[in-house]
Amino acid sequence: MRFAANLGFLWTDRALHDAIHAAAGAGFDAVECHMPYEEDPLAVRAALDQVGLPMLGLNTDHSGPEVGLGAIPGREVEARDDVDRAVEYAVAIGCATVHVMAGRSCRVDGSEATYRANLAYAAECAVEHDLTVLVEPITTNAFAGYHLQTVGQAVETIDALRADGVPDVVRVILDFFHVADMGDDVLDAAGRLGDRLGHVQIAAYPDRGEPDAGDLDFGTLIPAISAGYDGYFAAEYRPRGDLEAGLTWLSPWLAGRAA
Template identity: 45%
Template sequence: MRFSANLGFLWAELSLPDAIRAAKTAGFDAVECHWPFATPAAEVRAALDETCLQMLGLNTARGDVSAGENGLAALPDRIDDAHAAIDEAISYASAIGCKSVHVMAGFSSALDARETFVANLGYACTQAAPHGITILIEPLNRYDAPGYFLKTTAQAVDVIYSVHAPNLKLMFDCYHVQLMEGDLTRKLTNLMTHIGHIQFASVPDRGPPNTGEVNYDHIFGVIGSLGYNKPLGAEYKPKVPTDETLSWLHRR
């Protein structure tokens, strides 16, 4: 298996370019991030070129974080802001050679939240297509993100069918799926044709994958047996310096 370091959590104390360099030194095959927009794209691109790593994905902006927002695409009263966040993410991704953008749904229970999300994803897919960029959607668990619109893989697949765009895929985060649904082996098997990226962390503490209730040796084997060969995203929260949490990576 090949692995990607999610720099939203790993080496988060470093600047994004330095975190990219740290991931290369540690032996990761790729990187990904959350919200890189405060760092000039040219600096990120230079670090990627220097390390020969690819940035696999980044997120659309969350909106007004001070007001508790965590994405805009399913908020009926924020369509213009959602489009602006999508445009920003696609532009930045294109500038650094990143091929995936996660469009964040946000917290919404509005009656027309689904209709809004589908329409905004259609916009995102249309804007992303000329750049060869895939749009990702990710269900988040109810413990870490109570009230988040997109909660389950079934809901995500339903949205994907409704948008009906070839560059819309599911981001399958094993941590979130295990907390909400379990049955990871069957879920991966049945959903593989819809999956654009896979992430992982231990359950329930979101630590490195050599602890917790999920046997990731088994899960990684399942993923490989299904023919998935892209780097898997290590999106866990280190409780100690990141370099001290990489025994799982170094033994592979």
């Protein structure tokens, strides 16, 4: 099992290249980020090369009130510009995936068709650069009205893209916190995703703190999901206190791997 640090949540007080070094020093196997676009991609790539960690993914721009434009009817030009920008930056830093943020469509008429069309565009761009496109069900308690809320919706979207002959490079992020907060069973959700599962993010539920407490049994979930998933488990949580002090959750996993 391999673990990644989400630098949109961890070491946020540092420039991205410094946060990359901090993650490496803490023992993480990889990193991911949210919106690195204000950072010099050459500096980011240099930091990754220096510590020998891969950058797993980044998001399309979600800084506006819509929280992304992927499923917002009438905003297709901007949404595709965001995809182009994300793909260009991903290629520059050697990043493997682009998460296309759906946005707060409130699932109005035409929003799912818009979403699928924009994902098809993203998939065509991704194929040119050997990238994967990711989508993520996000709880309504985080973003009210967000278009993609459940694993079932994600399955329906990807199956529709496949049926339409869209390049099969769109996969789903299984985020333990978001899935649990929408009332779904995490392990059951992973099974329903099957080969549509592309990435996993972990945090405690319900406080979204370090993955070592709360209602989710990480000692069971992580090994069980690993049986059918060979990717990374990305730590996307809010530290309950001092970040470094809270990293004790990671040590047993690293020790068990070395044994």
